Amino acid sequence: MAGKIRKNGFTVIEILIVIAIILILMAVIYKPISRKIQAHNIDGDLKKLYGLLQEGRMVAFTQKKELTFGFTSSGACLYDGTTPIKCITLNYPFSLGTGSSIRITNRGTFSQTGSIIYSGTTDLPYTNCIVISNIRVKMGVWNGSQCNPK
Template sequence: MNKNGFTLIELLITITIFSILLSIAIPNYNKWKLKHDREKDLRKLYSIIQQYRAKAFTEKTSFTLVFTNQNQLTIKDDNGNIVSTFNFNTKFNAGNIYLDDRGTLTNTSIFLSNDYIDDTLQYNCIVINTIRIKLGKKNGTKCEAK
């Protein structure tokens, strides 16, 4: 460094080091963001099912949760009226879920779409049986509650 500031060489070396660090950090950040978004959507879906289960029980109303698209959930009441619609960034493989007026559910599992399955995810499916809803991990073709 001279008395007037940094030399051109010092500046170029600093920019090069910064570029190398960014080239390592950006792909890792993108992987982390994708993983975080998938887990966030799965947990959001889990909480929606829990919320409408409680609502069905307390209001003595049946609900049907319909995946109109792999990433859109529509909730209908027992008259077939649309109560709410939720959009997700993640795609899910799921059938319709029926909640009766006692808050019991149809036995099923909801999986992240195969495009989104990642072994590093803590959870990648939701196990639904008559009285319980749990986050789980896909094991072959089944979802095992964790």
């Protein structure tokens, strides 16, 4: 029994190898996961904009008011004249394809057509724009020249 060494647990080398493998795996999967998270967050902002436009249509129709939708430095707002009635905060940049604001008539329709476009630099496979027609609001995918509704 004097020549036998009893081994309980792991050696320092084995632990270092496991840590190295975990670090390599984390380095490989970090970028795709962070892009998915960013795409999800941009999609969330787009859904907030879509909801604000739909709410504006409903308020304009039920209260028989003309409203205006426009962007602020930190988000977007619905205005009754110059008074903001509801604002949302956006974490990513969006822009109107035409003009600086969109008017919603007292019948709940839009006075002009256009698009709201994600204006950041990340290419996304998800929805990244909103198509606004006189009577509809649809989320879509920007193809470089127009927003194609989904």
